[in-house]
Amino acid sequence: MSEELEEKEEESGVNWFLWGLTALAFTATVYAIFVYVPTEKQEGVVQRIMYYHIPSAWLSFFAFFIVFSSSILYLWKREREWDIYAHSSAEIGVVFCSLVLITGPIWAKPIWGTWWVWDARLTSTLVLWLIYVAYIMLRLQSDAGSMRARYSAVIGIAGFLNIPIIHFSVLWWRTFHPKPKMITPEGFGAGMDNSMVMTLMISLGAFTLLYFLLMGQRVRIEKMKDEIDQIKKERFYSN
């Protein structure tokens, strides 16, 4: 068997294992959200949205952190590989940041009586989403090359600087958005019941696995595009 074939088979095996593990984790998440965890006393059944809202936020922040670190590595090493990771992760980040901006207002409406308020947490999250949408638009509108990669890397790095502002916004300013309940000065998950912490952890795990699964797929797309471009270029210049 050729090395390339062996590599592909191995990759496919890992991929199926990750698909299976992610499916299992999401089954556990749905069970925990709708069966295991008790209904919160003050907010009622709608509070269960939190188990999707917070993991979506975590996934998008993690994805943007990968954009940030890959962009730094690209500017330093000028290797296309890091540009691929940054671009792929930015797209995933935008998808899940969109889910945060959708599930947040759906949760807010029955609790605050309004879909949206221009408080620091919500506004800074919207700004984060706009920055990375701009990042993707820039890549779509410009030709592939080192110039596009450089400009994208700068936006990818600058955009991430907004994340500490988002995190601390509920502590620095008076906001409608509640203060963190998982990471508190009293300890990890001190503001929540144990079953709620457990459900949130399961959901966070499932979303993290999903990130790696999506990232694998997205990176493969970019690599295939590069391979096609390379073949076309070689063909064009050889004729």
Place this chain on the structure above:
Amino acid sequence: MGQLGYLFAANAFVWAGILIYVVSLMKRNEALRRDLELLKETLEKDGDR
């Protein structure tokens, strides 16, 4: 809309979002894989001539 309606809506948006994105990635992957195979086949045929 009652509380269950909001929970259902949030749940539906999350699952629909994930599903649409996964399907779009799979479709893009498959289309590129086909293009790549076709390109390689064409090159091989040209090389044989």
